Amino acid sequence: MKTYEFCAPCLIGVESIAAGEFRRLGFENVRCEDGRVYFTGGDDTLARANICSRYCERILIRLASFPADNFDLLFDGVRQIAWEDYLAPGMAFPVKGYSLRSKLTSIPACQRIIKKAAAERLMSKRHTAWLEESGPAARIQFSLIRDRADIFLDTTGTPLFKRGWRTEGGVAPIRETLAAAMVDLSRFRGDMHFLDPLCGSGTIAIEAALKARRRAPGIERRFDAQCFPFVNPAVWSAAREEARAGEMPSPAVIEARDIDPACIRRAEANARRAGVADMIRFSVADVTKSDLSAFRGVLVTNPPYGERLSDRESVHALARGLGRALGSLDGKSVYVITPDPEFESFFGHRANRKRWLYNGMMKCSLYMYFPAKASAHVHA
């Protein structure tokens, strides 16, 4: 079986979590850099990575990496790739990418050069002057970083955070991959009480339930590489069977609450589609009027951010209300993601640790409160 070098882009801050998952899956040569995790393996690794990865955005095969500070070098490097091995006749091959700190800055121009080089190679190998592109797509991605070009083939297609169950998002839903990373950081195990009191469309609670049940996030969806001619079709059913065999019942008590009944209806529908509705108790509740002092377990949540000044006041009132509802943090693990630098003073407790995480393009902190050590009180 041929060995490939894979590159899995992820949100900044999530790299080590994603690398840990790939190591647990037994992948080889796992290493990470900012926003990317690399590993090696064959077709079976390609299928398992797509089906099992909870934290990455897509799985790419790195086809080439070479210096390219001008269009000639970019063209030559791309033309050397054996595209005829990767693209079947009739396949479409759109090109996307980005450039950072490089001399080649025009993305449309780079796209044209890469497309032209791949097309010329295919036409010369196939002895034709015309390429039909009416078939399934194999998306080419490129990055130019400090004048070095990396050329990738995207095996995923629709990004991995689109698990297929969140058809109803509501306002400001968090990305599923980020929700999964927060659940991982909270050290939630399937035998604990879990609560998201500001659940919106239910993403965090649903990711907690999927993890507790050990359900692979991509088990129900399709991937572009299922149409790739060089991937043995048998690897997909083998990877899905292996993932199904790893599922287990979970005694976890998972609760998802929100002040808005429409959010709770959406969250319930999403949980049904994800196949975990039986694991989650949904209820309408205003957290600022709740008494969570007796709660023992893991609370992971994503409060509204409030970009305008007037919104910021209600965001601070909500942080204060959440702190009051919880009272003492003894016996509670609390994880709150927010870009608000003043969160701790309104919540009333200094975090045991903070970790940078990006919610899309927004730099946020995950405020982490551990149950063992009583955290210091702070007052706004």
Ligand SMILES: C[S@@+](CC[C@H](N)C(=O)[O-])C[C@H]1O[C@@H](n2cnc3c(N)ncnc32)[C@H](O)[C@@H]1O
């Ligand atoms: C940023 S959204 C959460 C998004 C969620 N993580 C998702 O993926 O859909 C914040 C949620 O807090 C809810 N909320 C605001 N104030 C609340 C309160 N006092 N009690 C309970 N929920 C509240 C809002 O209705 C909204 O759904």
